[in-house]
Amino acid sequence: MNLLEKEILDRQIIEKLIPQKNPFVMVDKLLFFSNEKIVSGFTISRGNLFVQDSFFTAPGLLEHMAQSVALHTGYQYFLKQEPAPTGYIGAIKHIEFYSLPPVDSEVTTTVNILYEIMGVTLVRAETTSAGSVIARSEMKTVLVD
Template sequence: MELAQPIYDKRFVGNLIPQKFPFVMVDKLLSYSETSIVAGLEVVEDNIFYKDGTFLEPGLIEHMAQTVALHTGYQFYLRQEMAPTGYIGSISGVEIKALPQLGDEIETAVTILQEFAGITMVQISTTVNGNEIASGQMKTVLAK
């Protein structure tokens, strides 16, 4: 099932992931399919990873990871089931080319490369204004 329209309700999106305020790094669900997702985040001053006009590297990586978690959370929401907690198994090949600034809209696209027995390998690309600022691969594991 694909997402008919983007979801901009921050509370709804936040309820689809296990992280809670102030550690939520996704605020919109822009597209969803069984094998991909695009999530967004507006860089605001009160974000815990914002400092001196810049959204820092750990926040960018956490945003990437939470986009993966959002895919799982929305998938379970569609099935009307409680989503399990997931963990980052590994991060590889991450390249950060630029850091977002105050007011920037970050968009992260995740493509599922492989999924088996609760382990998911994904390719991630993060952009601001259509320009790729970060990319990499991540492996996540669902808690049993």
């Protein structure tokens, strides 16, 4: 069940929910939120750090996926009215890139939380663009105090 009353499309609000700051922000929309799942979006601009030859690179997609997990954590803490801790990628178990999206396109990532225990979260993420799956990953993120 989606716990959002409405999608959050304001980049300034999104930036308050994640620890990353410009120019390193790779999420700009919160489209769905539940305890087990988040759907985030990001519109790729030409000036993005991860754009090369007019395409968003694989490291950019990976960072977008990781920041989607951070957005999930940040929104959880926002609902509890507590400051969110900082986290980082602890391990990448599996990742596949099928295509790279061009500048001005939007990517949407669905992250399913497989488990959370003692600050470690295992997730499965799938990123789409223009209706096609462009990347999949399974990773662990770790929170730090």
